[in-house]
Amino acid sequence: MAVLVGKTAPDFTATAVLADNSFEEKFNLFNFLGIKRDASGKVTKKGKKAVLFFYPLDFTFVCPSEIIAFGNRVKEFKARGTEVIGVSVDSQFTHFAWKQTPVEKGGIGNIGFPLVADLTKSIARDYDVLLGEAVAFRGTFLIDGSGVVQHQVVNNLPLGRNVDEALRMVDALNFHEENGEVCPANWNRGDEGMKASAAGVASYLKKHAKKL
DSSP states (O other): OOOOTTSBOOOOEEEEEOTTSOEEEEEEHHHHHTOEEOTTSOEEEOOOEEEEEEOSOTTSSHHHHHHHHHHHHHHHHHHTTEEEEEEESSOHHHHHHHHHSOGGGTOOOSOSSOEEEOTTOHHHHHTTOEETTTEEOEEEEEEOTTSBEEEEEEEOTTOOOOHHHHHHHHHHHHHHHHHOOBOOTTOOTTSOOBOSSHHHHHHHHHHHGGGO
16 A cells, blocks of 8 residues: 655546535546646645545445544634545445435435545545455545645544544644644644754653653
């Protein structure tokens, strides 16, 4: 499985069902985030961050719990300058039908972020999360405002992801970008960071080693 961390996220254009239930036939990742690049691929304008996540199929079992969990926290992601985008190999029509199905009947309701239709499976293939040319693993990718992958985690099909952890990683990236410090083990928003130096490590561990 490819490691995309530190590399430019594979851009894509596909049909998506947007938060308002409209269809966007040419939904483009970087355009949606407001990231601009020149002909050589150099970033000329930074945009928003994104949590891009893949899931196996609509109308299945673990998947609706994850999507609803992201939906319940989407305002918190947006408040941190981060968009949430879901992707599966289903069609836009299946996505739409799933959104129209009540939660108590296995649906996901009117979630507030786009669901991308990856019918050709090219997006899952580019992110190297395609399982047996059939469905995608539960891959989650944190993409920064320049379009670079800063974090990725991939779960097997039975293992639902932790949305709070995805939000924590956004907080960690924002903290690093804003303060220039690094985030040690078990760091959470509001915690002290660490200066990336020998003196910084020593100072931090002197105060916090017993709590790690």
